[in-house]
Amino acid sequence: MGKNRRILVAPLNWGLGHATRCIPIIEALLAHNFTPVIASDGVALSLLRKEFPSLEAVELPSYKIEYAKEGKNFKLKMMWDSPKIMKAVKAEKLLIKQLIEDLKIDGIISDNRLGVRSKTIPSVFITHQLNVLTGNTTWFSSKMHQAIIKKYDECWVPDVAGKPNLTGKLGHLKKEKFPIKYIGPISRLQKKNLEKKYDLMVIISGPEPQRTLLENHLLNELPNFDGNVIFIRGKIQPEQQIQQHKNMKIYNFMNSAELETAFNQSEMVLSRSGYTTVMDLAKLEKKAFFIPTPGQYEQEYLAERLKKHEIVPYCSQEEFTVKKLKKVAIYKGLSAFTTELNFDNLFNLFQGK
Structure with a gap:
């Protein structure tokens, strides 16, 4: 064409x-x-x-x-x-x-x-x-x-x-x-029926310094999480790096194919409420927990709207503790729009x- x-x-x-x-x-x-x-x-x-x-x-x-x-x-x-x-x-x-x-x-x-x-x-x-x-x-x-x-x-x-x-x-x-x-x-990802490997997938990105502030808070908090965590830091660097830290497998970044696999192998997702992430999670029909970027009205609006419709819970960056993830179970989770x-x-x- x-x-x-x-x-x-x-x-x-x-x-x-x-x-x-x-x-x-x-x-x-x-x-x-x-x-x-x-x-x-x-x-x-x-x-x-x-x-x-x-x-x-x-x-x-x-x-x-x-x-x-x-x-x-x-x-x-x-x-x-x-x-x-x-x-x-x-x-x-x-x-x-x-x-x-x-x-x-x-x-x-x-x-x-x-x-x-x-x-x-x-x-x-x-x-x-x-x-x-x-x-x-x-x-x-x-x-x-x-x-x-x-x-x-x-x-x-x-x-x-x-x-x-x-x-x-x-x-x-x-x-x-x-x-x-x-x-x-639109999403670059596809839903696949893969065996669950991780209880929680964390994926963060966004401009600094908020990306690093959230990363540090989560690295402190998530060792208290009962289960396996895969943590993608969203830092695009020349080489992929993988570290094991307590219950967490930490990647600096993943390409689309690796991300698709990780999402499909994870029970629930913890991330910002950026719109691209929302679209990805809808395509993959995932349960999630959101931490909007502080002060970013659009992410706060999306998080509030999805919580109001009982789809995804959220809280502010300062207020996040591992205990809050228990709320995910009582929310519907995102579902795909087939267009x-x-x-x-x-x-x-x-x-x-």
């Missing part, structure tokens, strides 16, 4: 979620005879290079996103950092113009990278946040985000249009203001005249 049309796929480097949810999209592009070109920075770029070593990959300017050490300062820190982000977006726009010419790009898929678009070729924006939650400034941050999305030819939302859905008010507008396609929850995604229709946009 794609006759080797070249599509730039550019996920935001913010934790690993944006990069990992682009994996099934890149695989689908390859299956439909497109040639994906990967563009990102930092760990997101490293991860995709590891997954697709034969694909061309280019580095984009870094947004240098860091979290505040304390959740209550999250919004302040983001506002403080916004000139830095806008500067990167500006540099990104210039670079994209150049890359389209140099690399003969025919289409763009940007996962939350604000400067990756073009007026001359079809450009798609992937997001699950049509509304951006920022507490009492939500109306403003949502308006700003929607103004950016409007500049793209289409917006793809990885959720279902109707109810029940996974994103709630994050991914649904009262009135559609631009072309939205609901592409269903057949028609990539032929989706990729029609890139077919050219």
